[in-house]
Amino acid sequence: MAATSTGPRRWLPYTAAVSAGLVVIAGAFVLVQQRAADTGQPRASCTVTLEVNSSTEKAELLVQLAQRYSASARPLPGGGCATVHVSALNSGRAAEALATDWRGTGLPPPQVWLPTSSLWTGQLHLLDRAAGRTPQTPDRYPSIVNSPLVIAMPQPKADVVRQRGPLGWGDLLGLSGREGWKSFGKPEWGRFTFGKDNPNLSTSGLAATIATYYAAVNRASDLTRSDLANPAVTQFVRRIEANVSHYSDDSVDLLRDLAEVDLAGGTSDMSAIVMQEELVHLYNEGELSPRADGQPARRPNVPLVAVHPKEGTFNLDHPFVVLPSADERQRAAAADFLDFLTDGPQQESFTRLGFRDHEHRASAELLDSVGTEPPGGLTYFSPPEPQVVEAMLNKWSTLRKKANVLIALDTSGSMEAAVGDRTRFQVAATAAGKGLALLNSEDRVGLWSFSSDDPGRAPGPYREEVRLGDFDQKRITSRIEGLHVEGGTALYTTVRAAHRHLVDRYDPERINAVVVLTDGENEYSKDNDLARLLADVELDPQRPVKVFCIAFDRDSNFAILDQIAKASAGKAFDATDPAKIDEAFVKLVSSF
Template sequence: MAPAPPRTRQWLPYTAAVTAGLLVIAGAFVLVRQRDADAGRADCTTKLEVNSSTEKAALLVELAERYNSSDRSFDGGCAQVHVSGLTSGKATEALAAGWSGTGLPEPQVWLPTSSLWTGQLRLLDRSAGRALQTPDQYPSIANSPLVIAMPQPKGELVRRRGPLGWGEVLGLSGRDGWAGFGRPEWGRFTFGKDNPNLSTSGLAATIATYYAAVNRSSDLTRSDLADPKVTGFVRRIEANVSHYSDDVVDLLRNLAEADLAGGGAGTEDMSAIVMQEELVHLYNEGGLSPRQQGEERGRRPNVPLVAVYPKEGTFNLDHPFVVLPSADEGQRAAAADFLAFLTEDDQQQSFARLGFRDHERRAAAGLLASVGAEPAGGLTYFEPPDPMVVEAMLDGWSTLRKKANILIALDTSGSMEAAVGERTRFQVASAAAAKGLALLNAEDRVGLWSFSSETKRSSAPYREEVRLGALDQKRINSRIADLHVEGGTALYATVRAARQHVLERYDPARINAVVVLTDGKNEYSQDNNLAQLLADVALDPDRPVKVFCIAFDRESDFATLNRIAKVSSGKAFDATDPATIDEAFVKLVSSF
């Protein structure tokens, strides 16, 4: 039996630390549980456990309850369906490990976001020498193609140019910015996408880029990935990434908040986002806008998004219905009946209200009215590559993606001596930082500062520990291990100075960022003006330096860190429960 490629074992644990699917309908969750089954179905002896990817899990819970309260029967019997939700990456790993450690019932039916995950599970099963759990192709219950989403004025301008390809929109346009489209006042062209190691949509976007590079819609091969023309095409597109996201839904929520507040610097450096068509609809309908208590959806944005469909074609997220080998004969019959139920008009309309295309890839009129008309003649879809090609693609992407210029500021105030179990806060944070550094690219540039306040050891609140330069993981880890913890928390002074330090060493070919790890709030009386800090670190669209923060432990001022991050178009990660700090670092590193 052929061994699995090394990447397979590396990639899935990486995704297991974060959200691999998109968290849309019921907010930011990883696990979803259906309430206890209706007592009215107690006569049904067949129990069917279904596990769904999280972006549609809340809807599947609703549809399962609708199914359970119906009078459906098959083969003289009936079934109770129970739905739980887990991100596609976590579910893939759990199925490969015998479904241990999830705390959820073992499923007989699996509903991941994409058939890409069934391919990854096949690789893991082959590697373990066991029978394949997902050997076949599977029917879809809903679909959502990948699109390039732009604010309406920009999207309509691009669409008026006629059919354009991935490279023409995301690559070549970056040389002159919007001047190439006759609007130099719009500045440079950058776009956002999810990290393909963490996100189904990010992976689909990367696959679509490779297919556009070879000018085919199927049969992508490893030799294609090694072609210098192909790698050059992909590198040119990646060079225009503003920064990578661990969850595009968070990015869209921030965009909606800024839009409804009348605009804001936090989104001005991003001209487009590569994501599912479904999310364009959800955004435009107010599904990702801030909500008042009791509201199902927020206000529609002032400036909606427009979907641009590249001329070469696009990748489709097919939401397969997978019956697993764990299903017995009765459960297989129940699964067939539940699949038939999900593809009936009433249930398909429920998917359509959330922006999905139906199980046969047809778009409802309301969807196209919301996101923009598709090309004449319909869409061309790329075929999913062989799973081995996907793995090779991810290996290659690590060298082609945009590199980073990062200054890490690590809190060394006295409060970091507080105990977290048998370790101190500083020891827990240091260990997490070391794991995060290991996930960076060897070509990234990284520096390290420590900060607290003036102490006997230093007359400045922040200190350069490792100069910003070529990543030297061993040296940074060694320097962190030697740091002394004392003093207060000079948060504002450090963030301002660190941002200025990176700005003075700005590299337009890289993602330029400051990373702040702190367990507290600003305690430095000499610099205590938050309004001035927010003005000082606000995003400069021409020379963006983004601030990313990790709020460590419950004493952290997460609300303030979140404001600092947002105004710079960065992101704050909540690790106020120290047990989540490793996960926060993996999410943060996915931005670079």
């Protein structure tokens, strides 16, 4: 049975497979912010300290609200008052940390946890059970705010879609990659592709994947393992995944890139992005648009509209979890802080960020910003049983859109520089090996090396080491280990040639991407025209080949790599701190 938007609801626990895979991977690149409530000297009677850990998307506001709460010195039952400190941690990383006594975070152990979704409380429950310890999160928890999952489209495209009446997940995201917008009478809009977070890394990405399966079986609850084995269900999900432009570890990055393209007057190859509703509001308000320090927010030229599939959607419920580590006085403080957060003035602060309130109600301003919801309100899916989620994630790895990936590896002499007791090249090779292990066996992968002119490198300062073809991880890894490092960095000519190589071998059924790994900037005088390179790799929405860059070490010119990536609608990853190289590779591979 589907839950309505008028009452609290509960998410069921995750599976052991998610515990072993999703949490570990998500923990590899977590955003950590230690933000203490700076209230000056607390009153002498405020002897209770409450540590709160929040998911990152709402942490900045919670820091401000904690400061407001602490400064008010609200009296607690039994006397005294509390000072609240807030730190921030990715929800998946926090679940993992709570299951291992909070080791390795560098943050104060919390007595209250505020993840993005109760999905994570169920996951922590599983982790605790697997470790043979008493579950820390056995209960249902109240929400402080809510945000449904939506399909966000540029307004002109959303208007055309809505003219058809209520449409489902398959109607919206399963538009034929070949016919695309032609079936809606807009052939000039070309192919239909959309952006989606990788479900192994993102709450919204996982929720979108589960929603797709529910739409395939035309139910809002009780998904079974036999449903997943149904060939018709497999075909439905595969048809939707085939239209992904590329995956992401964070929808905010997709939106920032979209805003930059919009304000520059360009076009994106994505017709939609699946994400939380509050991000649509922030985008439309210009909060995700590029701007100089001190400058006002610039609203996009074309706003996004939240489209709600007819079968229903998921709600991300932002639960308030009091952990067993809280003593009696801290529990009293937590209850009072919850009352404070769900009171009118604080709820208004959340709604200004685009959240629905703790009772699922959307403000008029939110609906004006993102678009009206269906008559009768939203319908929410109930989550599947844990073992079904396990099977779903295992199956997704075979159903997701496959990739054509050409890796261009910098073998210039500067890669011999020391990083601790190893060279840059050794560090890069090790990280590349870990990243390659995360690719799908059905991907097609090639390897080039590049430095500067050499008789052995023809027709230019780059050389094909492994031809683009069926993924052979051992062969690629072995070839990387045998590469010789010397010469300069012929960055521009290599990126141009690699991009053209993939354009000529473009496969509309795959994500087509060039991956550039470099520790420097262009040192090749024969090709030193950045403007021409940016024009050459500019995104063609009909044949999108995207460039992804990883900048090694501090000698890398990350700004230029970022320009190259953005010109093609790709992304640059900053690994100029050697400690972030593994993290950058995980993020990179998660795009495919």
